[in-house]
Amino acid sequence: MFSQKVAQQSLRRLAVQQPYAMRSSLMRASPAAVALGQNIQTRQVTSSPNTEDPTQILVKQRLRRPIAPHLTIYKPQIGWIGSSLHRITGVALSGTLYLWATAYLVSPALGWHLESATMAASMGAMPVLAKVLLKSTLALPFTYHCMNGLRHLMWDLGRGLSNPVIIKTGWTVVGLSIASAVGLALL
Structure with a gap:
């Protein structure tokens, strides 16, 4: 050296x-x-009398590498939590839609009754508290994803990208989505 x-x-x-x-x-x-x-120009080839399994050399090297602290060192902030929840609610809503649509399409072949009249009758037979909880559970991800989607569209236009505005709009989205989810659940 x-x-x-x-x-x-x-x-x-x-x-x-x-x-x-x-x-x-x-x-x-x-x-x-x-x-x-x-x-x-040439250089000498060096080799070591290494009898280790070549696949294990990389594994041992990875064990000695320092680990980045990642999310454990960051203070939770409304900006990155809101963006993460936006992605999570998007996946949850689309996954639920695909599962429901698939079940609705195969229900006649399996003998399930998922038609509108059956669904309305089963919803009507539920207690009021169960109805509100079920509708709130379905409405909250939907309203949050819609409200936060508008916030993301505002960011795509280059507006509201300062920290105070991001914090204000983040908490506004949380409040509006909870209020609108409760409003939808009480209908």
């Missing part, structure tokens, strides 16, 4: 003091030597 640094430093000094000296030393090779590849 030390000898390489010394060699590099001496080459740099030579290049600075005599810039044409290095160029002329490279140009001494004849065209035939260049064509035959005889002027190519």
Whole structure:
């Protein structure tokens, strides 16, 4: 390692003091030597008598690497929590829609009764508290995703990207989505 640094430093000094000296030393090779590849610099191949399993070398190296603290060092903020919840509610809503649509399509073949009249009758037979809880559970992700989607669209237009505005709009989205979810659940 030390000898390489010394060699590099001496080459740099030579290049600075005599810039044409290095160029002329490279140009001494004849065209035939260049064509035959005889002027190519080579280095010694080093190998170690390693008898370890090659797949385990990388595993051992990974165990010695430092681990980044990731999310554990950050104070939770409304900006990144809101964006994370926006993604989570989007996945939950679309996953629920796909499951429901698939069940609705295969229900006649399986003998299930998922038609509108059956669903309305089963909802009507539920106690009021169960209805409100079920509708709130379905309405809250929907209203949050809609309200926060408007916030993200505002950000896409380049508006409201300062920290105070992000905090205000984040808590506004939370309040409006809870209020609208409760309003939908009480219908």
